[in-house]
Amino acid sequence: MMLNRLLWQQPDKKKERNTVTEAMTENIRVIIHSSIRIACEAGTVYLDPYLLEEEAHDADYILVTHNHYDHFSPEDIRKIARDETILVVPEGMRDEAEKADLGLQIKTVRPAESYTIDKLSFETVASYNTLKPFHPKGAGWVGYILHDGGKRIYIAGDTDAVREAKQVKCDIALVPVGGTYTMNAKQAAELVNTIQPAVAIPTHYGSAVGKKEDGEIFAGFVKPPVLVELKMGK
Secondary structure (H helix, E strand, O other), X not given: OHHHHHHHHOHHHHHHHHHHHHHXXXXXXXXXXXXXXXXXXXXXXXXXXXXXXXXOOOXXXXXXXXXXXOOOOHHHHHHHOOOOOEEEEEHHHHHHHHHOOOOOEEEEEOOOOEEEEOOEEEEEEEOOOOOOOOOOHHHOOEEEEEEXXXXXXXXXXXXXXXXXXXXXXXXXXXXXXXXXXXXXXXXXXHHHHHHOOOEEEEEOOOOOOOOOOHHHHHHHHOOOOOEEOOOEOO
């Protein structure tokens, strides 16, 4: 833990670490909260778009993890959607997605499955709470593992460190760290230390829930060789 903290605090080491992770994560943007944009080989992918300032209309795929307002926001989906955009939602959200009248092709998914939709290949991972009521396992909500240029990018969604998350194999992991509705920073670090991605990126903190410092707190608990990159709002 101390080594990782020193890497984060010392300017020369921070520069060294940024060089190592840059090539792997330069296509990933954490806009705010859990709103993520990834420029994949298959196209531009947004996950849980929320509080978007720009109307980019550049999404090829929009993947939603669950139906809470800060993850499924029709207003924000309209800002990035175009005629060809494909909207992917958990199976239990189909009616809600259709009622939003977004005019998009809708595909539904279930946990623990593999999919290829158009050019985008991915897997789904169950995403739920164990001792909290906010995200029940029975809802069938999901995280995603995107396949991109030989990399596996895990976007966990709103989850605790559940059994399914601990079994994930990935190169890059984006995990919630803000607590209350998900793992806190320490719990998220323990998950990352278990699954050992090359790079971990904290999400779900600093706005709707969690403190702005949660990203750095998370980094302090993550152990080498996992590297942490703070991308919130960058």
